[in-house]
Amino acid sequence: MSVRTTVPIAMRLSWLILFALMIGEFVTDLPGPGWATTFLPATVVLALMVATTMLQVRAAAPQGDPRPPVEVGPPVAGRWTALNSPADKVPSHGTHVYGQTYAIDIVADPEAGEGEPPARPTFGWVWPFFRRNRAFPAFGAPLLAVADATVVKASDGQRDHLSRNSLPALAYLMLIEGNVRSILGAHRIIGNHVILDLGEGTFAVYAHVQRGSLRVKAGDTVRAGQRLGRVGNSGNTTEPHLHFHLMDGPDLDNARGVPFTWRGVGVPANGETFTVGERADEQVAEA
Template sequence: MSIRKAVPLAMELSWLVLFALVISEFFTDLPGPGWATTFLPAAVVFVLMAATTTLQARASAPRGEPRPPVEVAPPVTGRWTALNSPADKAPSHGTHVYGQTYAIDIVADPETGEGGAPARPAFRRLWPVFRRNRAFPAFGAPLLAVADAVVVGASDGQRDHLGRNSLPALAYLMLVEGNVRSVLGAHRVVGNHVVLDLGGGTYAMYAHLRRGSLRVRAGDTVRSGQEIAAVGNSGNTTEPHLHFQLMDGPDLDDARGVPFTWRGVGVPANGETFTVGEQPAPV
């Protein structure tokens, strides 16, 4: 077993030990003061978790000079805004795990009234705590293959949860749900997703897809510009958006990030809005 596969397992075991300690304090009568039976062991577990997180990040980090950016077509059409972009920093999401070093998030951001699409809801401090997905223009937007490719992974059975674009909902996501998803593994973090083999040791991963929207399955061959799924709000997300990345392998627990550039767009920076016209239909 490689270190990159062993470290996530160690993290999961650390969480299980921590949960067991907390539960045992409530439901058993352990001898000794509370700090000795719960808080001290919990502190040890947290130290272990921090160590395994550091090891995991180091194990997933690119070694040596990064590969040259791979140019691919944009995965969307219309007007979008970039978030968590590798144009500003790498790793773009603060971690190398799951091949996210050069990942990017994008949200649909149409002009008010453009095509009848709703404007993107603003972030709220308190209310409403949660929003329905249909309030976000990205939800259900078509996603396109960025190159001629072979589908090597496809999953869309997870639910689309409500949008968490408020302070209370964000706190819940970061402190509770996000940690639980990390324990359960990569598939619960990225949610519904599809992985394309672009050839040359490069793979594209689309995350947080809408449940039931996949138009392809593992083994299918797709052409550049072909619709393969739709934007959703599954996995570890605050609102409907696309998380896109290139990586050097199909296994999220073992992959390293690969730089990308979108043809005609480049790599939009955080907060940068870009527009992509309709791509030619596949032959």
């Protein structure tokens, strides 16, 4: 493993913004045109933010030949649809940061019975602005361990916010909330989460977990198929879903992504619906 920067992006950004504000305070006391005292501090802040982001992207980008895909079990059971899949593009989410080069999002999509409304609410262009999490079938769905593993991180104290799947709410998420979360750090982006050590330098990340739903804590050992918690809507999300990826270290700020394949499923493409049967281990866990 190569040497990487270990200072979290939020801390680096805080230092840079503080430095820029100090420059701005100095500039405002200098004689000169009004545009200098108004725009120069903001320009410095913007430039430093861009430089910091580029630094993190460069540090997280894969180097050398990619690792072969690691086969693990599916993290869920039932009928699901894939979004932002690495089967369609890499990096799947448009970035290498937080080790999510090969990340995937999945939403529960059970079949609606005859005469029933769609199981999953469609995107509302204007109204309603937000929807409650219970309207989405993914919310509360069990999360399963993809392999025998050791829990290295487990956090479920953040709240599950309302959905952001209308045009006004999405604009709010992209322009305001998402930027604030980025400054606060990785834990505010992925929300409540579990990170498993699968061995051989591979770690599995489950993001956006439901608040208070975790059944495990750091240091626990888990079996493949064991229930870890439930799907939620915490962190930087538009609606309840599971964000899953593998990476080569336990630190989201420094890890690089690792390709995965789900046993019996593969890597579903964007919009592809797949079904995973209930596993024996899950049935035992529920007994």
